[in-house]
Amino acid sequence: GISSTITSGMAAGSIFAGIFGESYHIKDSHSQLGVLLSLGIALLLIFFIGDPFKGLIISQMVLSIQLPFTVFLQVGLTSSRKVMGEYVNSRWSTFVLYTIAIIVSVLNIMLLFS
Known part of the structure; x- marks a missing residue:
């Protein structure tokens, strides 16, 4: 902590x-x-927050809401030739990373509503 x-x-x-x-x-x-x-x-x-377990659950819920913003921003930045220069992600890597980001985001949304 x-x-x-x-x-x-x-x-x-x-x-x-x-x-x-x-x-x-x-x-x-x-x-x-x-x-x-x-x-x-x-x-x-x-x-x-009096109950530490409840506080942990709330913090994890907030993190699951924040995670997609961070993931998509990171993939976008590492896929930008302007930002990364010669170290830019390949198109295949970008596709795989965005696919994973979408899957993680959908799972987080499903968890949030469950």
């Missing part, structure tokens, strides 16, 4: 700093704000 919390905070700091065109640095105010927002929301959730 501690490892993923730290990673989450650093990712939020990197994203928030990137919005302002800066690189992540913990002494930068935008990076600090991103870390504090991420960890602050997590702390609030800990205080308001």
